[in-house]
Amino acid sequence: MTISEDWNSREYQDTIAGLVVNQVFTCTWTDLANGTDGTTILPVKGATLEGFIVRPDLMCSEVRATAIDNTNCKVHITWSSEAFANELKRANQVASWEEEIDVQAEEAVVDAYLDTDSGTTKAWLATWTGLGAGYTEDNKPDLVSHTSRMVFTTTLYGDAEYIYRIADNVNRINSDNFLKNYFTKRQNNVADDLPGSWNDQYKWLFQGCRMRRLRGDTWQYSFRFLYNPDEWGRVKHTDTAYLLTNQYETFNATELLEDMDREDPADDIAFR
Numbered sequence: 001m002t003i004s005e006d007w008n009s010r011e012y013q014d015t016i017a018g019l020v021v022n023q024v025f026t027c028t029w030t031d032l033a034n035g036t037d038g039t040t041i042l043p044v045k046g047a048t049l050e051g052f053i054v055r056p057d058l059m060c061s062e063v064r065a066t067a068i069d070n071t072n073c074k075v076h077i078t079w080s081s082e083a084f085a086n087e088l089k090r091a092n093q094v095a096s097w098e099e100e101i102d103v104q105a106e107e108a109v110v111d112a113y114l115d116t117d118s119g120t121t122k123a124w125l126a127t128w129t130g131l132g133a134g135y136t137e138d139n140k141p142d143l144v145s146h147t148s149r150m151v152f153t154t155t156l157y158g159d160a161e162y163i164y165r166i167a168d169n170v171n172r173i174n175s176d177n178f179l180k181n182y183f184t185k186r187q188n189n190v191a192d193d194l195p196g197s198w199n200d201q202y203k204w205l206f207q208g209c210r211m212r213r214l215r216g217d218t219w220q221y222s223f224r225f226l227y228n229p230d231e232w233g234r235v236k237h238t239d240t241a242y243l244l245t246n247q248y249e250t251f252n253a254t255e256l257l258e259d260m261d262r263e264d265p266a267d268d269i270a271f272r
Contacts (some may be wrong), residue, residue, distance in 0.1 A: 018081035
């Protein structure tokens, strides 16, 4: 027996919870175990509907078999839009990547500040003591400034322990155009929203990664990157010039993450 669809069993149900399409196939238990009869392939969980209708918004959420006899069975396939919510946390799939961007103002005591009227950087001590004889270094108050900090966190899921590569790259800065590469890989229109001239090379510091085993061989990795618009390791020492300290090693942040996508033919194993 070959795999055949019982076409009159198709069901289409659109509710407030989402769209569900059901199909039923007839095949042998052996074909079910193999997923194919050598010609026709049975749908698998996570696949999108591209059969009698093309609906990339419907995912196969359930494969269920009932017996006809000891040799043959009915295979019930459920396609649903709600299944995409469960696609998260699937290992080695770029579709399961999750992002969080946190931008906040941080308070810090500084020795210099930007004078917004003149557009120049001024030393706080010189400004204070220049006010008159009673203004000395001893009675100079702290100058508190607020700077913005952006943290980019991406959570990925994989089926391999990744400790060694994470440990090797923590406290390094990116050598690639990270954010644009990331969202291009993610196939997210955020990449299109970035200016064409966008280049964040050396501006992301890999702060660390929280690793947690979710189940069996599935691990959750939350990578945290801290953004510095002036580039990490560059210290402003005049109004226009920077000193490059070379205190950080570099790494390719995109390559660190892209092995999480087994749908990419170049990535034959996760976390290589």
